[in-house]
Amino acid sequence: MRELGFTAKQNELMRLFKQDRLKRLNILQGSVRSGKTWISLILWAFWVASRPKDYLYMMCAKSLQTLKRNCLFPLQELIGEKHFTFSLSTKEGVLFGRKIMLEGANDARSEGKIRGITLGGAYCDELTLFPKDFFTMLLSRLSAPGAKLLATTNPDVPTHWLKKEYLDNKKLVDDLLSVFFSIDDNTTLPADYVESLKKEYTGVFYDRFILGKWVVAQGAIYKVFSDDPSSYNVSAAELPHLDQINVGLDFGGNESAHALVACGITQDYRRLFALRSEHIPAAGMTPQGLYKRVYDFCADIMQRYGIVPTLYGDSAEQTLIAGLRLALKPLGIIVKNALKREINDRIRATTMLMAGGRFNLISEECGSLIDAFQGAVWDDKVIGAEVRLDDGTSDIDTLDAFEYSFERYIPRLVRLEQ
Numbered sequence: 497m498r499e500l501g502f503t504a505k506q507n508e509l510m511r512l513f514k515q516d517r518l519k520r521l522n523i524l525q526g527s528v529r530s531g532k533t534w535i536s537l538i539l540w541a542f543w544v545a546s547r548p549k550d551y552l553y554m555m556c557a558k559s560l561q562t563l564k565r566n567c568l569f570p571l572q573e574l575i576g577e578k579h580f581t582f583s584l585s586t587k588e589g590v591l592f593g594r595k596i597m598l599e600g601a602n603d604a605r606s607e608g609k610i611r612g613i614t615l616g617g618a619y620c621d622e623l624t625l626f627p628k629d630f631f632t633m634l635l636s637r638l639s640a641p642g643a644k645l646l647a648t649t650n651p652d653v654p655t656h657w658l659k660k661e662y663l664d665n666k667k668l669v670d671d672l673l674s675v676f677f678s679i680d681d682n683t684t685l686p687a688d689y690v691e692s693l694k695k696e697y698t699g700v701f702y703d704r705f706i707l708g709k710w711v712v713a714q715g716a717i718y719k720v721f722s723d724d725p726s727s728y729n730v731s732a733a734e735l736p737h738l739d740q741i742n743v744g745l746d747f748g749g750n751e752s753a754h755a756l757v758a759c760g761i762t763q764d765y766r767r768l769f770a771l772r773s774e775h776i777p778a779a780g781m782t783p784q785g786l787y788k789r790v791y792d793f794c795a796d797i798m799q800r801y802g803i804v805p806t807l808y809g810d811s812a813e814q815t816l817i818a819g820l821r822l823a824l825k826p827l828g829i830i831v832k833n834a835l836k837r838e839i840n841d842r843i844r845a846t847t848m849l850m851a852g853g854r855f856n857l858i859s860e861e862c863g864s865l866i867d868a869f870q871g872a873v874w875d876d877k878v879i880g881a882e883v884r885l886d887d888g889t890s891d892i893d894t895l896d897a898f899e900y901s902f903e904r905y906i907p908r909l910v911r912l913e914q
């Protein structure tokens with residue numbers, strides 16, 4: 497095992513463990529990068545090692561892949577392969593000789609899998625992302641004597657089930673320990689990294705992920721942009737060398753429009769540039785007419801920048817995608833399905849790039865994108881979740897197209913890791 501140095505906050509939690517003051521449910525909540533997952537893994541390992549060998553334990557995250565990335569590899573690195581091994585194919589691990597089941601909470605079969613078993617302990621990473629039913633089932637299975645839950649999470653909307661039914665539930669005070677971690681508690685991070693993180697999060701994302709508050713999203717989504725749109729302007733002559741250009745295409749239905757946005761990315765994935773956007777009313781447009789518009793748009797980009805773009809289209813429209821593949825073949829353009837990440841992940845990435853001074857656009861070419869940023873608001877009628885208002889009053893098509901053009905590269909563009 498390597499030498500472990502805890503932050504003051506992490507020490508506080510380890511003290512509670514040593515004094516046997518953990519409760520049945522133990523939830524570490526608060527800011528991003530505040531050291532929750534890191535200490536939770538150590539605490540979990542120590543705790544499991546102190547528990548009976550013949551109990552069954554479980555570790556879960558939203559998906560098995562996120563569990564592996566966020567918890568299983570880090571746990572192995574922290575305590576060594578001698579003490580923790582795992583296999584994703586058998587969905588099992590062994591931690592200090594205890595059997596650990598591994599599950600992804602969003603896998604529809606998982607809930608059925610855990611029905612009926614008796615657990616001695618459970619570990620959950622990023623708990624707000626779990627379906628409530630999975631969590632309820634998990635708790636009902638924690639029935640071995642002394643069984644405990646250890647979980648980490650960032651805050652979400654104040655009406656989230658975890659907040660309302662557990663964290664704020666007065667009946668659970670004897671059973672639930674909640675420990676708050678602030679980003680400033682993680683004294684292992686370099687100060688300039690923390691400063692840049694604080695700058696990149698804006699609006700509701702700042703309140704949640706930096707301050708660690710359970711708050712609703714209200715008003716303008718891209719306030720950081722609409723406060724000073726002209727500061728994002730860049731001229732074609734000022735552009736640095738672009739490594740790649742991607743075009744996002746959202747197909748319009750009866751009510752909406754087709755939308756195209758071309759974005760360039762620099763080789764170091766530090767900067768994103770919107771180069772051109774186009775909004776094409778869907779009414780009266782034939783597939784052939786649309787292919788022609790897309791062809792012209794892409795040909796123009798190629799002529800100006802000397803780069804063959806890749807096109808990402810809304811995967812819901814496979815017929816149009818197939819037609820486009822043929823239509824764009826002469827230009828050598830590859831047409832792919834848009835990845836369609838969670839919308840809020842795309843929004844968070846966009847606002848982070850904006851606030852970090854890493855997003856710019858060519859204003860005179862991107863009128864529809866500028867309008868779309870300025871018109872986008874959070875829907876205040878949806879309770880319990882965050883939703884971008886999509887009632888025809890704002891141009892969601894253009895925002896989708898913009899996001900399709902770069903969402904594949906979000907992990908590289910928004911590097912939370914140092």
Ligand SMILES: Nc1ncnc2c1ncn2[C@@H]1O[C@H](COP(=O)(O)OP(=O)(O)OP(=O)(O)O)[C@@H](O)[C@H]1O
Nearest residue numbers: 501502503527528529530531532533534535650684
């Ligand atoms: N005591 C420590 N010693 C060394 N590194 C640490 C320590 N605590 C945390 N870290 C490092 O700090 C970074 C953030 O920690 P961690 O991933 O636990 O944060 P988190 O609160 O789970 O964040 P998020 O909400 O983003 O998941 C990680 O790179 C982690 O390895």
Ligand SMILES: [Mg+2]
Nearest residue numbers: 532533534648
């Ligand atoms: Mg974490």
